[in-house]
Amino acid sequence: MADLDRLPTTLLDLLANTLVLRQLSPYIPSKSLLALSATCKDIQDIIISQSEPWRHLDLTGITSAMIDSSPIDSGGISWRAERMDEALTEDDFYSGPLRGIFGRLHQQRLLRNVRTLVLDGLSVPADIVREIVSEDRYNVRILSIRESKHLNQTKLQQVLRYITRPTRAEGTPKLKALYFFGPRNTVRANSGQQYGLPLSGRHGVLGSEGAQIGAEWNRRSSSTLQTYISDDESRWYGSTGRVMKRPLSDWPETLHACRDLVAFDAVLCRGIRHNITKVSSESFLQPAIATVALGRGCEVCSRSPEGPSIFGTTPSHTLPLLSPVPLHSSTLRAAQISHPTGTRPPHLYARCEDCLRGRWCERCNRWWCEDCYDDPVSKLHLRTEMQQLELREQLEREEITGPSWGTSATTSSVKVYSKLCVEHCLVSEMMSGAGSNGMWG
Template sequence: MSTCQDVEEHSGGNSWRAARMDENLTEDEFYAGPLRGVLGKLARIKVLQNIQTLVLDELASVTHDLISDIVLGPEYNVRILSVRRCLNLNHSKLQQLLRHICRPSRPEGTPRLQGIYVFTQPAPINQQTSDSSFLASGVTGSQGVQLGAAAVPHGEPGVSGIDPWYAPSGQVITLGHAQRSSWEETLMACKGIISFDAVLCTHMHADMAPVLHVASRDYLTENKAGIPPLATIALGPSGCAGCGRPPAGAPVWGESDPSEFPLLWPPPSSGRVVDAVRPPLRLGENGEALPQRLIVSCTWCLTNRHCESCHRWWCADCYNPTVSKKLSDLERLSRAGLSYLPSREELDNGATSGERGDHIKVFNRLCVQYCLVDEWMVGAGGGGMWG
């Protein structure tokens, strides 16, 4: 069974290089040559125009010039494209290309491309489906042929049972997590035209704007003010740990526009974006279907209000890290060799001593009530740390 890379070498890669090495090649032409050889053979046997889903993850032959051919060339009909972790792909040029094909003055009926995977990480090869449709050799002569697309029904549970975007997974993508990303303007320009395997932090951003941490507010003001960051953290469907409320306007499947949702993996065999963004079914305890809501955030919206272990988070109404905190909490949590924490009753119901200020909910990126306490109790050998 051949992988994409094997097919690249045995279906035109080596012969292309042998024929062209004596010519003056650009860097993009050199790298893209082997894959162009494969695609050229598919064109000659009348297969290429039937390919609607093209998966090119981690291939060294993927360059900006090749993507331009796929997106703009009349011989292609690719609707969903995956180019994750392609070493020789220039992301700045790719962003320019995507903004160009989504420009307001674009020709009617364009672009053909409707979805592109760039941000999520490809699974290791031993974790991918063993179905041959994941391989470039899995090309058939039937209508709507897919190159590299998965044949498993979309929305079927993976190893974890729930797609990371719809579980309390924490950080889902790396790009844009620690600093602003150059992709943010591209997602804005392509909104409603091309979908990505990422979304912008719009709903949480609007909800948290009045109570952003000072450092977060300063950073976002100095770096592309007015442009939402990438949402890199998935919080699951449960809402605020205090009141259960989701961010205002957080998209709900079946009620919100499909463009509000990220592409999920694997790409659908249908080649339709609506199937690529369709969330997995969410069931209640009695087996009834529950509304599937997408709650995601950038890292700046959740500063000091999100537990990085259990991924509980608090809305602006339930917790504002910028207001004064109880002096006793600060002293207890900051002191080395802790021997006392607020009781669970205090944390649940508020202090009974009349001391002013709110209880601290997050300390050292862990929630005080659950994860921090459990960690310290384990460290104390189960001896107990409650006063």
């Protein structure tokens, strides 16, 4: 017995430990998992029979998942012509590689174990998404299709509205989180979820990466969790300004239809002007996606009329999914959790540009809420042309006569003009422009 005790730990011992398996398997490419399972019967039993190794499936970078869109392949045969027949639709064509992979995984009874599926940058027609989110053989909870190709957004929205329709079957949709809006390959600079591994560390594992994980565990146990904050977390919760650049005007209704069922890496603006019960019909704004991260409350009251979004307090539809896609868990919680930097959970202040017009400084990100500031500038469009001219002249006179206006937080004087705050940024802009016929010349 004493000799047995001294035997070194084998790979089999490690993989048989569920905790180790859970931590390791997201770093092992699916191809390597299959290769590993071919090495011995015991390992095969673990890899094929247990769900954990297939829970997180990342197909980005897998050659067979990609489509070679060049017309002539290296053998000089037209790839496209070879695979095209008259019955094949364009969607079928671009779905081919993924369908092939999913078919093989299904045959091996592995597909049902996939809970997190990452298809960023691949050819993912909406038909494939429809299959993943509605067919019984899939159990995907978190799907990532950022920067996917050949994905028709209108069709994708139809799929999402279909799976969240009021008459849907109980227990559906299985999908809880969809990464779609953000850029792919965001790396957590000092991440607790990726354990500081470079992206290349996902390929070929069990060597140095295993050692890195061990070292990282030691580091983590000796330091507090707050030592890491993801890039994406600080992007949303920090004073970032514009966080989203893509045109999103046709998405708000779909996000609204999916609320509390499927979460996204985007949220609807919660500004009070979108709430018809709180504002007059002339102030009402259509639903919009929040594209500006303010980082803090209003300059005067330090809050906002709608209040901040807070993980664990406000509903899940008020919180964006954070990147990267969580590796070791496939829950919505893992995808949305934000980490306290002090004693309190971080507060998220994010709004659309429409309801920040005239009350947000693009340069320093200061802003004034509807309760504290009734800005005259953004109401220009409600006035007659004559009134607009008068107001403009008045504003310009005030700019010339000086910095006395806008300096007190309690006055109703103009806070933001020409997208800059009067007190800080506009004054410095005017100073730098003085004498050079700058923006005020």
